[in-house]
Amino acid sequence: MTKTILILGATGGIGGAVARTMLARGWAVRALVRDTGRAAAQWGQGAAPQWLKGDALRADDVMDAAQGAAALLHGVNPPGYRNWETLVLPMLDASLAAARRHGARLLLPGTIYNYDAAATPVIDAATPQHPRGRKGAIRVEMERRLAAAAPDVSSIVLRAGDFFGPGAAQSWFSQALAKPPYRVITQPGRAGIGHTWAYLPDLAETFARLLELPEGKLAAAETLQFGGFWDHDGRQMAQHVRAALAQPDLAERAFPWWLMRMAAPLGGFPREVAEVAQFWRHPVRLDNARLVALLGKEPATPIAQAIGASLSAPA
Numbered sequence: 146m147t148k149t150i151l152i153l154g155a156t157g158g159i160g161g162a163v164a165r166t167m168l169a170r171g172w173a174v175r176a177l178v179r180d181t182g183r184a185a186a187q188w189g190q191g192a193a194p195q196w197l198k199g200d201a202l203r204a205d206d207v208m209d210a211a212q213g214a215a216a217l218l219h220g221v222n223p224p225g226y227r228n229w230e231t232l233v234l235p236m237l238d239a240s241l242a243a244a245r246r247h248g249a250r251l252l253l254p255g256t257i258y259n260y261d262a263a264a265t266p267v268i269d270a271a272t273p274q275h276p277r278g279r280k281g282a283i284r285v286e287m288e289r290r291l292a293a294a295a296p297d298v299s300s301i302v303l304r305a306g307d308f309f310g311p312g313a314a315q316s317w318f319s320q321a322l323a324k325p326p327y328r329v330i331t332q333p334g335r336a337g338i339g340h341t342w343a344y345l346p347d348l349a350e351t352f353a354r355l356l357e358l359p360e361g362k363l364a365a366a367e368t369l370q371f372g373g374f375w376d377h378d379g380r381q382m383a384q385h386v387r388a389a390l391a392q393p394d395l396a397e398r399a400f401p402w403w404l405m406r407m408a409a410p411l412g413g414f415p416r417e418v419a420e421v422a423q424f425w426r427h428p429v430r431l432d433n434a435r436l437v438a439l440l441g442k443e444p445a446t447p448i449a450q451a452i453g454a455s456l457s458a459p460a
Contacts, residue, residue: 154220162349204239255304295365306341310456339428372433373404
């Protein structure tokens with residue numbers, strides 16, 4: 146019997162990547178979106194999800210959409226990343242209620258923002274979570290709620306670094322390191338400071354393989370780290386971008402963190418960016434030993450191929 150996955154956030158980077166991967170593996174894919182016509186038009190060619198009109202902010206919409214689903218990907222954020230403090234947790238609660246009612250495994254893309262970067266050079270499942278920012282504190286509470294819901298709700302938190310790849314339009318990669326028309330590389334990090342990246346198709350493939358593991362392999366509330374591509378000195382990604390573009394002399398400039406700090410008290414984009422600055426000032430690597438033990442190996446597209454695909458993807 147064909148299994149079904151419901152995806153919240155299918156028009157975003159990770160949601161879209163998971164949707165495409167699950168379709169390719171023969172799963173039935175539903176996607177809850179506010180505008181079905183727009184979502185279908187943006188999707189492009191090939192197999193597409195079943196678009197369901199609704200809003201992840203409305204618990205009844207999520208509950209109805211999840212009927213019969215074996216898995217539910219909670220890959221959605223408030224529109225425009227606004228009002229996190231009031232919207233993020235109610236949205237997760239709606240997904241938890243739907244997963245509990247229908248027996249679906251709840252999938253959550255995790256972040257490194259749960260941690261104090263200055264004190265956490267390596268993250269594994271046992272690493273204490275001491276966030277320094279608002280988003281990090283909310284992320285900690287999200288994971289706490291998933292753990293508290295077990296065993297009534299089975300869940301997987303798959304933590305990863307900064308996204309890149311097709312569909313990752315709002316990312317440090319596409320907005321700084323490789324922003325069209327590719328006249329300059331904006332470098333967020335410092336030379337010598339390592340940084341963790343996650344190629345979206347590899348992350349989506351990891352979610353899929355975890356879902357298809359035999360019964361009993363995963364804990365009721367499983368938390369895993371996706372190692373991804375470790376840029377050991379913070380300069381390898383830029384070099385791969387230059388190579389992919391055949392522009393070895395492409396100029397580089399530093400991201401204006403000083404300006405973000407000055408403007409942060411006014412709120413908006415500068416405040417959000419300033420909050421994650423610590424993750425560019427300190428190296429934070431993800432220990433994927435548990436993930437490798439489960440899967441045998443972590444899906445890993447060669448970095449040159451991954452960056453080439455990222456640069457050639459439609460904007």
